[in-house]
Amino acid sequence: MADHSTVAEAHHEVDYGPAWKGADKPLKAGYGKLMMWYFLLTDAFTFSGFLISYATLRASSLTWPDSDFVFSTFPGGLHHMPLIFVTLMTFVLIVSSVTMVRAVQEGKRENKNGAAFWLGMTIIGGLTFLGCQAWEWTNLIKNEGMTLFTNPFGKHTTDGVYINEDGSEGEHFAAGANYIVHRHHGQWAPKKYKVLSGPEKGQVKYQAFGPREFGALFFVITGFHGFHVFSGVVILFIIMLNVISGVYVKRRNGYEMVEKVGLYWHFVDLVWVFVFLVFYLL
Template sequence: MSQPVAANTKWWSGGKSPFNIEYGKLMMWYFLMSDAFTFGAFLISYGTVRISSNGWPDPNHVFQSAPLLGNGLPLVFVSLMTFILIVSSVTMVLAVHEGHNMNRKGVVKWLIWTIIGGAAFLGCQAWEWTHLYHEGAWWGSNPFPNADGTISTSNFANFFFTITGFHGFHVFSGVVINIIMLIMTLNGTFDKKGHYLMIEKAGLYWHFVDLVWVFVFLCFYLL
């Protein structure tokens, strides 16, 4: 027969959820699910407006510039941005792996590279926004004509700056989180706890940010 459960016993007392998952990791998954709904709502709204519009700017014309290289290079710069973010996801995987092995030096090394990758992506996005702003694009203003040559509305610019800005805020938050994780690792916080679960939770957030960028890249830069 199974042993009776004491009246004052709580299911969270052992740090486990009812799904046999560490409680903090479960909460991170709940947060990421809710965040995915938000991004999904933005992208569905974007798709709905684009499909219902008579025309839309050609991304090969809008995103054709790169620093130091000039114009006439469609999607080259944003491809570099995407590559940087994907590489930062790989370095985050390596940081989590080193955490599983309780290797503090390895965690520090790969966290630093992840932070550098995130900061580089933000720097690239800042350049892109600045360049588009100087070309006359901003919320409520869109200088780019539709692909068929007709005058375009400001919907393209409104959605672009809103969605990429929202994603950029997530990347910035991820960089801050990783810096905090780095400081805690350097202070030996996780060695004292006997595990690096916080690195794994930060990794879940970072991978989510990278995954969302794939959809943003597809919707704005390729289609």
């Protein structure tokens, strides 16, 4: 078997076998874009972990305040506008996603000014969303008193009737009715009520706080999402500066960076769809 080298030489046509031609892109995407996709997959799992934790803690709590009762204020001192403000926030985010799509399209056409303009619009959208969130948090913390440790939004588990200061009976309520424990001169001022159903019928009680996990989960999860929006805005800003300075014109893969940051931005919108579902709708 000494002369197998000559045998090997006889085969000049190279048989690569099944299809793989090497340095090809099996998923039709460069490694940078693939990495972004897989990073988003991991991030989606982090958010899933959070939202599943929310569901678990909600399932293990006796009561849980209704979202349409909690989120019913609107800037300008308007009350009784359930879910209207958060719908507005959702729109802001959707619009910023749309402007991002436009930026990517202009990037694909190598239109420097167009890409920069639409990136700018996206940044404005992101900042608007953050502003809305800041107002929502401020309202909840300052005006309504919901913090990481206290949740003034409770839910009655029995029927009952409120007792006024002078001892007379006030408004009736049914089991499952939401209430907010009010503050008076910075002091909690829970109202007195008489229980009208269940084993404790006839007793007089004060309004209790709602499950504190409600507030804590709200701040941690929307905070984590807000952090993503914030970092997205920062990255968008850097990319916009790069676009304006013309870095991408010279690069081999052109405006792929715009596309990648676009993926991240849409992902932030995508997560909001589920945060919106879990916190505000269900």
